[in-house]
Amino acid sequence: MEQFASIALEDGRVFHGLSFGAEGEKTGEIVFNTSMCGYQEILTDPSYRGQIVVMTYPLIGNYGTTPEDEESRGPQVEGFVVREASRLASNWRSRETLREYLAMRGVVAVEGVDTRAITRHIRSRGAMKAIVSTLDRDGARLAARAKASPGLSERDLVREVTCQASRTRSDGGGEKRFRIVVVDCGCKASILRLLEASGCSVAIVRADASAWEIMSNKPDGLFLSNGPGDPAVCGYLVSTVRDLLDELPIFGICLGHQIMGLAAGGRTYKLKFGHRGANHPVKELATGRIDITAQNHGYAVDPASLDPEAVEVTHVNLYDGTVEGLRFKRAPAFAVQYHPEAAPGPHDARHLFRRFVDMMAERKGMRLP
Amino acid sequence: MPKRTDIRRILVIGAGPIVIGQAGEFDYSGSQACKALKSEGYEVILVNSNPATIMTDPDMADRTYIEPVTADVVAAVIEKERPDALLPTMGGQTGLNVAMELAGSGALDRFGVRMIGADVSAIRKAEDRDEFRAAMLRIGIEVPPSGLASSVDEAMAVAESIGYPVVVRPAFTLGGTGGGIASGEDDLRRIADFGLRLSMRGQILVEKSLVGWKEFELEVMRDCKDNVVIICSIENFDPMGVHTGDSITVAPAQTLTDREYQDMRDAAIAIIREIGVATGGSNIQFAVDPKTGRMVAIEMNPRVSRSSALASKATGFPIAKFAAKLAVGYSLDEIPNDITKVTPASFEPTIDYIVVKIPRFAFEKFPGAKDELTTSMKSVGETMAIGRSFPEALQKGLRGLEISCDGLDARGERKIEGRDLEECLRVPNSLRLFAIRKALRLGWDAGRISGLTGIDPWFVDQIGRIVEMESRLAAAGSLERIGPGMLREAKRLGFSDAQIAAIFGGKPSEIRAARAEAGVRPVYKIVDTCAAEFEACTPYYYSTYDEENEARRESAQKVMILGCGPYRIGQGIEFDYCCCHAAFALRELGYEAIMVNSNPETVSTDYDTSDRLYFEPVTVEDVLNIWEEEGPIGAIVQLGGQTPLNISRRLEAAGVKILGTSTEAIERASDRDRFRELLIKLDARQPPNGAAVSTKEALAIAARVGYPVIVRPSFVLGGRAMEVVNDEEELAEYMERALEASEGQAVLVDKFLEDAVEVDVDAVADGRQVMIAGILEHIEEAGVHSGDAAMVLPPFSLRPEVIAEMVRLTVRLGLELEVKGLMNIQFAVTRDNQVYVLEVNPRASRTVPFISKATGIPWAKVATKIMVGCKLQEIGPFDFPKRPRYAVKESALPFARFEGVDAVLGPEMKSTGEVMGVDDDIGAAFFKSQLAVGCRLPTSGTVFISVKDRDKKEAVSVAAGFQKLGFKIVATRGTAEFLRRAGVEVEQINKISEGPPNVLNLMEKGDVHLIINTPSGKYPRKDEVRIRTTAIRRGIPLSTTMSSAQAALWGTDRLRKSGGRLDVLPLQEIFGMCEERHADRRAEALAPPPPVG
Secondary structure, X not given: OOOEEEEEEOOOOEEEXXXXXXXXXXXXXXXXXXXXXXXXXXXXXXXXXXXXXXXXXOEEOOOOEOHHHOOOOOOOOOEEEOOEEOOOOOOOOOOEOHHHHHHHOOOEEEEOXXXXXXXXXXXXXXXXXXXXXXXXXXXXXHHHHHHHOOOHHHOOHHHHHOOOOOEEOOOOOOOOOEEXXXXXXXXXXXXXXXXXXXOEXXXXXXXXXXXXXXXXXXXXXXXXXXXXXOHHXXXXXXXXXXXXXXXXXXXXXXXXXXXXXHHOOOEEEEXXXXXXXXXXXXXXXXXXXXXXXXXXXXXXXXXXXXXXXXXXXXXXXXXXXXXXXXXXXXXXXXXXXXXXXXXXXXXXXXXXXXXXXXXXXXXXXXXXX | OOOOXXXXXXXXEOOOOOEOOEOOHHHHHHHHHHHHHHHOOXXXXXXXXXXXXXXXXXXXXXEEEOOOOOHHHHHHHHHHHOOOEEEOOOOHHHHHHHHHHHHHOOHHHHOOOEEOOOOHHHHHHHHOHHHHHHHHHHOOOOOOOEEEEOOHHHHHHHHHHHOOOEEEEEOOOOOOOOOEEEOOHHHHHHHHHHHHHHOOOOOEEEEEOOOOOEEEEEEEEEOOOOOEEEEEEEEEOOOOOOOOOOOOEEEOOOOOOHHHHHHHHHHHHHHHHHHOOOOEEEEEEEEEOOOOOOEEEEEEEOOOOHHHHHHHHHHOOOHHHHHHHHHOOOOHHHOEOOOOOOOEOOOOOEOOOEEEEEEEOOHHHOOOOOOOOOOOXXXXXXXXXXXXXXXXXXXXXXXXXXXXXXXXXXXXXHHHOOOOHHHHHHOOOOOHHHHHHHHHHOOOOHHHHHHHHOOOHHHHHHHHHHHHHHHHHHHHOOHHHOOHHHHHHHHHOOOOHHHHHHHHOOOHHHHHHHHHXXXXXXXXXXXXOEOOOOOOOOOXXXXXXXXXXXXXXXXXXXXXXXXXXXXEOOEOHHHHHHHHHHHHHHHHHOOEEEEEEOOOOOOOOOOOOOOEEEEOOOOHHHHHHHHHHHOOOEEEOOOOOHHHHHHHHHHHHOOOOEOOOOHHHHHHHHOHHHHHHHHHHOOOEOOOEEEXXXXXXXXXXXXXXXXXXXXXXXXXXXXXXXXXXXXXXXXXXXHHHHHHHOOOOOEEEEEOOOOOEEEEEEEEEEOOOEEEEEEEEEEEEOOOOOOOOOEEEOOOOOOHHHHHHHHHHHHHXXXXXXXXEEEEXXXXXXXXXXXXXXXXXXXXXXXXXXXXXXXXXXXXXXXXXXXXXXXXXXXXXXXXXXXOOEEEEEEEOOHHHOOOOOOOOOOOOOOOEEEEEEEOOHHHHHHHHHHHOOOOOOOOOEEEEEOOHHHHHHHHHHHHHHHHOOOEEEEOHHHHHHHHHOOOOOEEOEOHHHOOOEHHHHHHHOOOOEEEEOOOOOOOOHHHHHHHXXXXXXXXXXXXXXXXXXXXXXXXXXXXXXXXXXXXXXXXXXXXXXXXXXXXXXXXXXXXXXXXX
């Protein structure tokens, strides 16, 4: 039985399609992602909390879903929009079709709409509030509800996705030379896996953990994770990081990068429609090396706001010149705006985990092979 | 890094003639490379023997050599031009192999030429199977178990150790030539033997077969700073075991999770680095076990390829153009993305549509060849379609393929009627899509279909969506009973109006009208490399049934050019050349050119060629949609071959304005009765003929006109099913077959003019004046299809009054038909100098690019200008070359691809491509033309002669000629006796049936260097076929007509006189710089008559 579903944007633009997930109605910021595969990782990336994600690739769900590819405990998006959802899953690892997966987990999902038209709309008007609904088909009413919904900067989404309580991960594999604390702002599972694979044992703390709590773990390094929403809302975390800047090596990814920019006294601003995809070229200024990167962010650090004595911009996005990486000149700390853990996306920048490890080793006076 | 300043002159090697496995895609990449290098200020020297290419247009390179692409000839060019660098990666396998030979022979070192892009060691690592394997193991990438063999015995031993089935892959060959899958010892013995002979170094790889695994390809680019990006992923619809050129392929990959895709991407990056391709593009193939996800690397092409052309068209990322820029030192981030202008090329394209490529086959052309798809490529062309769903793209592709179906429909399914369905699914073949359709319709389980075919369940399910929609439509029964919603749904699944009409039993125009009323219209979306993340500046469109239309209505004066669709035998790159020139001409005149085509192997579908590109099937429905969207002033249909012509009447009826010669005139020339009236009116002779719809009628006509007669079904392309028959028995047998196949259409019976010389005359006309563009004398006598015949410009044996008569008739026909644009007339000249008109084609013919290259005048451009209203006088003056030279056109034939098919020329066209040999001397020009198609005429050795009785007299002078040059002549009894009586010294050998020593033994030993063997009739004796197929297999020069034997004699003679040296001369010198005027007869023959009117 086909069920209708609609999307309305706060500026009144409405698209009618069909539901392929759960029944319901959700509001959020509407954004698009240009990755051609990796939809399950996208669905489960906590950075998408508060957002309705439109996939630009039209055929989604072809290879189904598998528990192995979850980036967190289940879907995080507010809504999911595709041109066409596959009715059949074909892959040796697949357990459930995407339709089953979304319906079971209560995600409102829309198919059969002109996703390219939505993308072009967002591109020219900017990311905006929107609503997906299987309950109401009245465009004007839906648009009004979208408009009335809280915006990203009115919500502290990080507190919604951070872990309930601090915990230590147990990972039996491999020798662990370093102990690190991960500040969970909505951390992707792949990041934890890669940190562990780099020889770190990981303690996870809530995003609002105090500097004292972090240090009580006696870490060799601090990792600031990715996460959703406006970094400016997370003042508590910014001040914690500021306190710890000279104490230990710090590595930040995505929201973590923005937090470090703020901790350095910089400003962040909202991009018109953000960077979400798996094909963004990022140049490391020192070497000229270009990595094709996975990206998922709507905010960026304003380079003009940074004190050049304290912080150096190390990476830029070749699409639009925005800041993609920072290095602290007086402290062992660096961060990137993109996702070296990829998932989904290219593995070009995985070497950054090694850089973090080297930084901790240097601090400890260790020599690594 | 900025571009290199230590090099100034760059040599680019082209791919030579179009052959199976190496087609128009290399013209696309080669022209892009030439343009890119020239725009960077480098002097470009180009060698390519193929005159039908855009890249050999005199303004594409600075020095253009239309010469054979062989190591010795290219060495001669290097010696003359002294380039600083050689770019070997643009000319396909041919370019790569020649570059390797030049490096090996020391020619590059001798003249200080550096290879750029890929060097010798990288090419060897990628191409040499053993080195490739070792390289993969070094970086921990799995490859299928395999072993090298230099003999059949070694091959058997390898297979024994790794287990059957095995794949045989010869080193350094093209498109899997000489390869195959062996399931047991007998297979392997045969395939290994063939492969060893074809391999450049007598080496084959015997590899564990991964039949049934999924196949993927990645297009990778690397720059001098070691930045590597993936341009496109491609998933093969067909499993391993089917050559990727014969597979339906899909971009991007559909059934890989991100994890699997990224692992493959990592492997591809590691591979291009390990192989050491310094800069440029490579294609890497992988196989994946569908049950476990296990991935192995299959092979790598360290150059641009068919897949890179497809990837460029599929993504909008011009791989060849950028590869050329990377080769001269730029890095990816220094090159702006052509389409967005604001972002750099150092990124990975992401697309928001699905691309399907479907190959086109020509099995019907080669009786005896099996419709079976293997690791040796057999397709002759392809179509690409873009859609927002797989069914949409697939069905657009199918209707663009022009194989008498309007999608995945019942018409297509009829082709497999009566065949065992399970067999059709189990053994890969060209009709497998229709077999899947039928099986699904019959309710076969999708899993079973997937199991039999090895095709991923996802693809089978997508086809299931088409089948389900069709049955829903059929259940509704009529247009009235489906609403606009369902109509739109069907359109979204790619159903054509014709397909829907067939289901309801109506006309396509009714569906069109209903759609218009319901507002179910296509929208056009842009191919932009970035899934709409950035604004696109390039109007490269595809249609789909979605909400938002991105086509920008502009008020400029626009002209639509209809392209030729997929290449096939009879309609090749020549027509794309004409369409490109139309776009160039329109631009010169200030019109906007709208190009419509569906063939990715073309320059016309480069978004740089036209102002607006519509990558769409060239069908009535799709063209009308674009017409309505764009509102151009007219459409050009006479340059794209039969494809646009076949739909021109229907387009006109729907309101499209056809530019140039009227459809009425085109019909007058093709309708048999009206054509006869036309010739009578103009006092022109035609071979006596008639049309028959029964065997009885045919026999009566033949009796009236006299045997032999030439017979063919009406309305065919490329001489399809055309034959010369000699007597009643043969005719009756032919009619039986033909009537069955022609579905009630008449069979045409013409008197066959024996021993006549055939002549092609190409002309342009503006309605008031007619101008002869060129006169081409065929080397083969009438009866060999003009597409296969070797031809010479100017004529070499015709008397001035004969030429004058042909010119007179051409002018009269041009005026009478009010030709506005191009026309081609085929004449036959009998021994008593009577001129007969065989055919008049008031449209561009296959010979237009050849004549353009031979005369230095771009005739298709001239014709286009006429079509939009210019007069010949305004377009001229026409500077014919002041120093006439002989230009010989020769055809490239695909016999080596089809095991066991007889290598004889006849009225049915079989060639896939052409070359041009140019020289002052006709013998040298012929020699070059032969060399360019891979046949090096011997300058000494042994000639074997075996000819039919009628040819024996002529054989005497040829044999005597070769003897005078010091050749030994061998012949079997009949021919030997005849020659001996005429005073020729002959060594007599046994017939094959008489046992050794016979000609086959001599051939196998390499003791025969030229074979002259004319077929004895419609049903050649078994012996002859064995001689000819052995010659093809062993690469021994073979003449199957006396006239080509005569030409071979000239060539050999000339080569001996010049001590084996060939002079090379660039077009720019032929056309520009030589002032002297030759006063001999050849000059008169070439000099065109002034416009008459």
